[in-house]
Amino acid sequence: MNANHWAGPRRRDRLGLRLAAVAVAGATVATLAPTAAVAAGVGVPAAVAEAERPGPAVDLGPELRTLVERGGATAALGEVRENGRRPWRDAAGVVDLDSGRAVRTDSRFRIGSVTKTFVSTVVLQLADEGRLRLDDPVERYLPGVVPNGGAISIRQLLSHTSGLFDYLEDQRFLYHDEASLRAYLAEGRWTDFRPEDLVSVGVGHAPYFAPGQGWYYSNTNYILTGMIIRKVTGRTWQREVERRIVEPLHLDSTTFPNTSTRIPGPHAHGYIQLPEGPTDVTRLNPTVADAAGNGISTTADLDRFHAALFGGKLLTPARLAEMTTVVPAPTIAAHYGLGLIRYDLPCGEVWGHTGGIPGYNTILLGARDGSRQFALSFNLLEGAETDETGAAIDSLFLKAACGPDGTGKTGADRSQSPLKLLR
Template identity: 85%
Template sequence: MNADHLAGAGRRGRLGLRLAAVAVAGVTVATLAPTAAVAAGVEVPAAVGAAGTEEERRRPAVDLGPELRALVERGGATAAVGEARENGRRAWRDAAGVVDLGSGRAARADGRFRIGSVTKTFVSTVVLQLVDEGRLRLDDPVERYLPGIVPNGGAITLRQLLNHTSGLFDYLEDQRFLYHDDASLRSYLAKGRWTDFRPEDLVAVSAGHAPYFAPGQGWHYSNTNYILTGMIIRKVTGRTWQREVERRIVGPLRLDATTFPGSSPGIPGPHAHGYVQLPEGPADITLINPTVADAAGNGISTAADLDRFHAALFGGRLLSPARLAEMTTAVPAPMIAAHYGLGLIRYDLPCGEVWGHTGGIPGYNTILLGARDGSRQFALSFNVLEGAETDETGAAIDAFFMKAACGAGPAARDGRVGSPLKLLR
């Protein structure tokens, strides 16, 4: 998702509870003070080994364990889990940190987490399947499917929704989704996080603001685009976007740990908790009503499931070659120093390009990226203590990202190269 949801001004410097793109200057992303877990009186384990099969115990082609552990040991994340796959086989998996600050139980490599805007890639894939079936056309106007729902809907196409060139205002940049001080954060924790939103409510918030630009005349990440996309899926299929993702992607690929929970506030199965910082210490933010994210960021998954989804998508199992070519036709996205296709981000690195998406929702950040030819994928989830950021986590995330994408060669080691990564929420 994109704007700073409940993002604090003043003391928090708009770095608080962010459901939005972390457009941090330079190459870093949202960061967390190294002392966060220690301040809570918990000794955070450095790492938990992968499960016990022979394949998982073998030495990986690229060992990302040190970079993962750095998120906890120096970056201060309370938990981090990751997996990398190469040529259809798991090459590495690990976990670091704790499930929760109260018990200090070690995080699990198979733990589930909220995936934020990585949900958009699932939703876009469903749309492109419907295009393959002749039930949608990318250059049809929004007005054709949702008459009267959005101003100027006759001039905005489905393609422009998917690649964020519609110009529509991001509802999460509205002041009602921002917090400005500890009092408003406490109010959100006590009441606001349980609010139930309909997609129409979120679109109406956007419609109350002027667009960023005329359709097709710029690029601005806007979660409103994917709220509308989810509504179009329901209009065309007669089923919710969640149900369509489940029957078209989750079921066929056997992504058994992936869910799209609607309004349910919990995370099923094993998972690490998310936290936000208050003056008296960390407050648990794991439970929220995720209807505020809807088709823009409602999903829950694991690193293993995300890697399998990426491999299937780029391996040609979900879309025709023509639709995958359209999905990877990307426009410049200067806000994130990258290019954006249809529900996909392309990062251009010294070692080549990587494709995927990043995501975040309170307490959770996710990275899912890999090679265009489907030969390599890597997924990472880490739990930041919102509001207690330093530069350390940004450096640790950059190090993980560059090594996972480029291996252990000069491009990954050269600090002068840096990472263009921006986490989108």
Template identity: 60%
Template sequence: MTFSQNAGLASRLRGRGRSGMRLAAVALAGAVVGTLAPAAVAAPAPAGADARRGGVDARAELRAFVADGSSTAAFAEVREDGRRIWRDAVGTSDLATGQPVRPDGRFRIGSVTKPFVSTVVLQLVGEGRLRLDDPVERHLPGVVPNGGAISVRQLLNHTSGLYDYTEDPRFFYQDEASLRDYALGDRRWQDYRPEQLVAIGVAHPPYFAPGQGWKYSNTNYVLAGMLIDKLTGHSWQSEVTRRIVRPLHLDDTVFPGSETGLRGPHVHAYAKLPEGPADITGLNTTVGDAAGNGISTTTDLDRFHAALFGGKLLRPAEQAALTTTVPTGSGHSSYGLGVAEADFGCGPLWGHDGGVPGWGTLLFGTADGKRQVALSYNPYEGTDQSGADAAVVALAVKTLCGATAPAGAAGAAADALSALRGAGR
């Protein structure tokens, strides 16, 4: 799948898809900040002390994000055996001031929220609070039509067949006028309850009968969040915080609910309008709920990946369930329970990608949790994103395969990530 000028938030939440249109149901009051000068986009932040440690230097791949103006900023971090071996940042954090990017800044992680949520569900399975093969109807009676035939496992691995609520037309923009409404209007502040989001999804016919196919659906993870709420008596956000964020000391990771801003250092996000860039940083992410509500940093995401795949968060039986996959339709990727397996030709890689308008995220690493890369970049909404698409692939291959990358690794990576992003939807 190519990155197009108009992309759906359905795709953003499932992982940066660009075929189709983009969500406009959550409009925000953006501010036009003037023209986007090429120099402002391409100017990198000064290279940090970590730029060439550990035999990793992906600065060229990172610069590709901003070289053609498709993104305003990008930063990434690679860790190995719990140690940072490379971190760098390029681009401009704030176009109004020209402030360079800080590599330790916070960003919206979109669908990288899903592994956090699936981990908590699996912990509840390990505690005997539910089973993966329980029907949804047992725990959420009356919420989902045919809920007696859909299992918890099918929610987590996207084989439920449930329609993705973010593909409903009310969530899309598709032309300059609706992009302007998204950037400058008032709908982006709208609060959604998870029950509302599920109701929108189940009002559409399912894609297929439960277990008879694979299709990414954010509705699945809103339901997973509701399961956590029902079983624990606490919100999914508080359970993720209590069970994962605090024990791992992920001090810059939050799941903000309806809070529209980002606290601490962060990059601004922008949409392209005829009169110049519009700041679209603010967002009420209740529209993403447990499918894409999180905010984090590259350091925190790398540490979460290392803990999850290093076996520190789940018991052996649930760890095995996490990485039991179903095919996605690509020969280079498959999907487990909130995590994806990708084959670039240099060994199995595990993780997720995600995004919301103005932010893209990639978190992938080795199956043993010993090496991972976390990437954040800021697509300049309304511009051709094909350059950013290629840059994601190049950076993933360089940081995770390095000198061992076989011929065809880039093609395999592109195929794997396209399948996971919902190509052809």
């Protein structure tokens, strides 16, 4: 995973271009010129918008529009939830660059690694039911799949302390030039992957460290976790998330597809910048992400999920305490629990996860006591980032978490956000 705050195109050139970042090495960085519709913002009738926003305590609309107008995003939408109410919800940008139609606040989007929090919640429920133990070795459920699997626990998978190599860092998932990126766009993004295929790539590399002796964000951990859920329950991890979380909470716009390349319902398109202009990457085969990041949702559903999780509706207090027991995550300047990130801000702690997949970036964060949530999706035109991109995202993040001045304290020093968007 990228270790610096906001990796611009030059930095990504040095790292190699991963599937999750998908930018053009060496291509000219072009700022997206906003159309009138992009600048206009909200894509819902005024009467509906007013009903959705009863007296906002914080207005993040200007930041959303900055991200679109000057930060290289084609669309951005967000929602704040406080004590079960929705004081703010807004959107800026367009559904697609061809039509220029304004994006709706209820649009669906790919959530990337925010999927991990759903998957971890299911595992903790299974532990509460006595169907597995977090300190059981991987070998018990997936014999012969992982070298040294007897020394790696489920807990270490969930906390990224297993040391297993991230399959997305293998050369076959990296793009070093324009030709290889074009090959991905034409053929690679339609490829079907089995979870076993992805794990095989990951375990084909030497581990980063011995189990429990460090921290490194590795998507291989959650592919294995999804396989363990299937072994224990006899059902796919997608079905277990649906029956245990999505259906009870009525997250009607949240899905976890298998091979379907489409996003159902209203949604903004995702793009990658090529020398001749933006290329639509909305449709792709999500099996490349599987239990590490294939989900689709809305800001409203994500906020509802976060509120239920931290409000004690999905886990017992003891299991939630385990989920929020963290280890240092130095490469993202944060702390990591079991499928959860803790960021320490000027105004205190926030909990949740971030995610990215080609064309889409997601932030879901909130208070530990379940009183406040913030969900944001933005369609960054990869390869068209500007000097204002990172600052706009930081401002949204800090203002949503800490209040209008971005600190939670009048006159307090605003330090740089530690936010890292994880794939």
